[in-house]
Each structure stands twice: as structure tokens, then as C-alpha cells.
Amino acid sequence: MNPPPPAQEPSPSLPLVPSDEETMLRETVFGIASGYGHEYFAEVTRAGEAPTALWRELSAGGFTSVHLPEEFGGGLGLSELAIVAEEVAAAGCPLLIMAVSPAIVGTLLARFGTTEQRQRWLAPLAGGEILCSFAITEPDAGSNSHQLKTRARRDGDGWRLNGTKTFISGVEDAAAILVVARTGEDERGRARLSLFIVDPDAPGLERQLIPTVLEAPERQWTLFFDDVELGPDRLLGEEGAGLRSLFLGLNPERIISAAICNGVGRYALAKASRYANERAVWGVPIGSHQGVSHPLAEAKIQLELARLMTRRAGALHDAGLPAGESSNMAKFSAAEAGVRCVDQAIQAHGGNGFAREYQLADLYWVVRLLRTVPVSREMILNFVAEHSLGLPKSY
Template sequence: MDFTESQEHRMLRSSVSSMAGKYGQEYLWAKAKAGEKTTELWTEASKAGFLGVAVPEEYGGGGGGMVELAIVTEEIAAAGCPLLLIVVSPAIAATVIATSGTTQQRERWLPGIADGSVKFSFAITEPDAGTNSHNITTSARRDPDGGWRLSGHKYYISGVDESDATLVVARMQDSKGTLRPAMFLVPNDSPGMAYQPIEMAFLAAERQFTVFFDDVHLPDEALVGGEEAGLAALFAGLNPERITVAAQSNGLGRYALAKGAAYARDREVWGRPIGAHQAVAHPLAKAHIELELARLATTRAAWLYDAGDPGAAAAANVAKYAAAEAAINAVDASVQVHGGNGMSAEYGIGTLIGAVRTTRIAPVSAEMILNFVAQHTLGLPRSY
């Protein structure tokens, strides 16, 4: 068993790190404060082929998999400037379309995702459904004149204002009259689709929205993969989502830990660096160990996914849980090492608190992951 990254992966990691390092946390913070988008970073990452690294080659991508996309996601975050829409567009949307979409859907959308000229949002969460996606009420019904009529609303949908289309999870009535989950490709300029921002308690370049679908007419080809694709299409995007969120958490944790360690080496009190004290050093060391374990779990999950191993779902949940906890602890340790400076925007650590804390909640809560592990890994009775 070889735990050494291939030369190609090391080169990819180095190239992404070098590119993202030109932007960094100050760039992201300035954009967020000004209410602007990280367009320059997204464009450069796209032109370099990083965002399309997991899109099939025949559609202009790099032909890689989740291992490569996780590397890209982690290294951009490790520079202090994570791109949330990597999780949504290249990871979820591209994977769903590539694995479950029709030939027409793949030809229309994948080239744009691969070169970064097209961005997707992903809409599944609803106010009255939450984690229980079986209770979603957004529905699609057949239009007698052809196509579909989509009605309902979603919330906490990331980046709708900067995306071109939204992958919407709804309930459709199939040809037998049965309500079943389905996914639709909805251009964001569709008549009847509207959205409004949700005011958040922390700054981020990507905003959150409530999205409304008021009898939106969609053509037949908007249904992903046809009437039988349903759950398979949905599940195709969930593991890549968890893996890339884990990778982004790992990157943010690394960024925070590096800042904390540097401060502990340089900051002197009573004639010696504060890092010489175990009370300062041990939390940083513990954070490093937790991050290394989370990174291993993430790499394993990505590898299993790319290999088509059925254990990828369990591994993706483990990786997401471990990475979220590791990132939270790394940021907390770094803030504590910085003292009052840790809460100053100037030092770039306190600004991460909201971002990493969110990963314990989304895209699936820590509690639901523990439920999954308890039921599917440990064989315990279902609790919900």
C-alpha cells in the first residue's frame, strides 16, 4: 500500500497552490466586504484547467476524478481563499450531468462547466423539509402543451446570483401517477424563477438565497436523465459534495494552523516565543494531527469514489465529519494563540470562524452523519 502521491498529483497540488497564493485571504476578505465576487480567481483557476479537472475529456475537461478535484479544492482553500462554488458546480452539477444526464444535457452543459464559463447552483433544501428531503414540496407536473411546470421554493441556496443555471431537486408525477424525486436543469433567467438574499451573520463572497419557482415552464430535456433517473441522479452528486466540502475544510484548517504556528514562533512574551509553552504548542499540535487524519480520510473517500467502490458513501461521510471537526478545532486553536489579534480582520483568522462552523451543519449535519454511521456501519436500529 503506497501513501505517496503520484508525481502528477504533486505537480497539480503545487500548481494550484502557486496560483491561489497570488490571491489569498486578504483578496477574499476585500471582495466579501465590498459585496463583490471572486471572479478573477475563478477565471484564472478555470483557464488553468483546475475547475474542470474531473470533467470527462470528451467535454473539454481533464478526465480526472474526485481525487484530483479534492486536491484543487483543498489547495485553493489552504491559500485562504476558498471557492464554495467548486463544491456546487464542478463537483455536484458536473458529476450529476456526466453520470446521469442525457447526451444532449452533457453536450450542452459540461463544456461550460469544464472551462468555468458556466456556473451551477444546487437547490435541494426547503424550510419545512430540512434534512428530510422526502418532505420536499417543490413539484414538477406535466404541461399538457409539452414540458414541465415547476413550482415551490428552496432556501440556503449558494451563489444563485452568480450562476447561470440551477440543479433543482423536486417531486415529479411520473407516467404512472407516482410522485418520485427528480432533478431539473433550470436556467436562472427562466420566467417565474426569482430569488432574494438571506442576510448572514458572517461575511462571505458567495451569498445565500431563498429561491422561488412560480409555475416555471421547462422543456422535456430539462429533466435530468429521464423519468427513471430520479434517486440515482441525486445520489450521484451527494458523495462528491461531501468529499469536496471535506477537502475545503482541510484546506481552511491548514491555513489557520499555519498562521497560528507562525504567530507562536514569532510572538515573544517574557523573552521567549509563546510557542515554547506547552499550553500554546499542544493545541496546535493536536490540530495538526486531526487535520492529517481528516486529509487521509478525504483522500480515501475520493479514491473509493473514483474506483466505483460501494464503500465510498460511508467513507465520504466519515471524511466530511472528520474534516469539519478538524477545521473548527484548528481555527479555534489559532484564534486562541493570537489572543485578541485572533479576532482582528487584519490577521485573517477570526474571519474563518463562520466558514468552518458552517461545515458542521452543511451540506449534511454532523448528527445525520452519526446517524448514518450508527445505522449503516454499526448495524444499529434506525433512530429517525
């Protein structure tokens, strides 16, 4: 008799019906966030404040750290953090900082942090006591991270950091900024990149606000590093480990960005359906006109496809499998779906779509932003053309 085949690692699979645990997670988080709702979100945003009460309640329930190791209150995966991000957004509160602080910085600290770094930054981040920003974008490098100029030079057993970062979100509330800096070059002259944990009030670090049209609580900053001194404990992970390890944090950022778009899409379609059922200008609800119902139905189909791809990306990431392609596709499709859902929902509301009272149009810029950020749709198309289709690199 032949011996049995060797045991195989179970491959990730997508449930077609949500488990009881998933349903409970969704309902609990949606319930918490609905207790605040879009009115709260819009009010704190217009007051220039942070949605601290909402964040604290979510963190106290362990929902902003579900994906972190068990000792930091987690034990589940990024798929569950994506559920949290989607439900909070579906309640009208798209928290962009979730794509940065827990998703990138939390993931990278958990993966590469020393015991001391995890205690100092990951433990309070997991507990919701601190938030962290992430800084890679530079004014002259843009989408081309090989051109990053911010440099960390060895100085004794530490480093000195010089350069400029731009469009860095949430620095006003951050206890630390994870900065990507060049620490050398490879044989082709391309940057060898390293990660550094920097205090926002470190001597030599200045910041300047970038006013934007975005209606979201996080503000955007240009950061100027002028000989900022960093101790040896500020290097996260290996020196020069580069983009490969960075992507362990950037794929989660894309997946959570996708989840936020999916949640906003749900919020917009729920509002539109309600309105189109109630509003009657020809004696019947406007939703009975196919000119209103079909675009909403198409947006719904696009949204469900994006949600499926987002789940796929989360499952691959959680299984430790390559998730770059699916994370990019999830972010791309969710941003397109989110924009379409919000736009069609505004259209279905007629003039009321523009009235603040209807709590809709101010969400347009969040989903529109996520077509460009954290990686633009064009750079995703470049990636898919090259890596998924084997076409020549175009740049």
C-alpha cells in the first residue's frame, strides 16, 4: 500500500457565507460606529479635531489591533482589520488613519520591532493610546521610490536624518513617525532604504501644513528634517532591507484603503436606495425610473466585486502568500467603485445631494483621494501590465 501523501499546508479559502464570528464582528463594529455616525465625523472634521472618542471606543474593544499578535490584543488577521475599517466607514466614519497607524506601522512594528521597540511603540499603539504616521512620499520622488533623497547617515552608533517628506497624514496627533530613508545605494545606484522611528517634536524637524479640499480629520504635512539625531534604537528592522520588507506594510495599507472605499460605497448606496424609495416627483418613487435605479445597480455590482477582491487580498496576506497583485487590484477596484457609488448617490439625491443636511457629498473627496493614494491608479495599471500580463515596463 502506498504511504499517504505528505500533509499540506491548508490553502486560504474565501467563505461565500459569512461565519457567525464575522457577522458578530461586523455587527458589533457597525453598532459602535453608528452610535457616532456621519454627523459626529463631519462635526469633528469641521472643528479641526480628531474623532478621538470613536477611536478610543474601537481600541478599547480591541478592534483597531485585531491583526496584531495575541500578546498585543490581537490574534486574528488583516482580513478582520479590513472588516473593522469597512464597517466603520459604512457607518459614515471613514478613518484614513486606520490604513496608516495600525495597518502599516502596527504591522511593521509587529514584524520587525525589537522587544524594546514593541514595548515602547506597539503596545500603546495596540491599546489605542497613540497613533503613528508613515512618511515615504517626497516632493521630487513622487511615485518613484528609487529616487528618494531623504538620507540617514551613520553618526557614532546612531544616525542623522536629512531631507523632506510631503503629504504626510496625521502628524498633528502622532506619537511617532515611521520614516523611509536612504542609507546607501545598490550597484545600479538605486536607493537602499531603511525605516526609522522619529519623534514628531525631535530637534531639527519642522513641519508645514498643506491645506487640502479633503473633508477628513487627518491633516497633511510637509516635514523638513535638518540633521535630526536618531539613536541606535530608532532603526526598525535591518539596515537597507528596502522595499521588500516595506511591502509587508504597504500591502496592508492598500487593503485597508480598499476596505474604507468599500464601506463608503455601502454607506452611499444605502442612503441612495432609501432616498430613491421615498422621493416621488412624478407620483411614483424616483427609484422606479431605470435612469435612477440602473446606475445604482451597476455601482452595487462594482462594489461587490471590489469587496470580493479585498477579501482575496486579505486572505492571501494572512496566509503569508504573495499579496501584491491582489492588494493593488483591491485598492484599484474599491476606489473606482467608491467614487462611482458616491457620485451616483449624489445624482439620485438631485439638488439635495449637495446639501450638508443629507450627509453625503462631503465623502466624495475621501474616495476620490483613494484613487490617487496611497498608490495611484496609473502605477497600479503599470504593475498589472508588467507583472500580471508580462508586458514591457513603460517607464
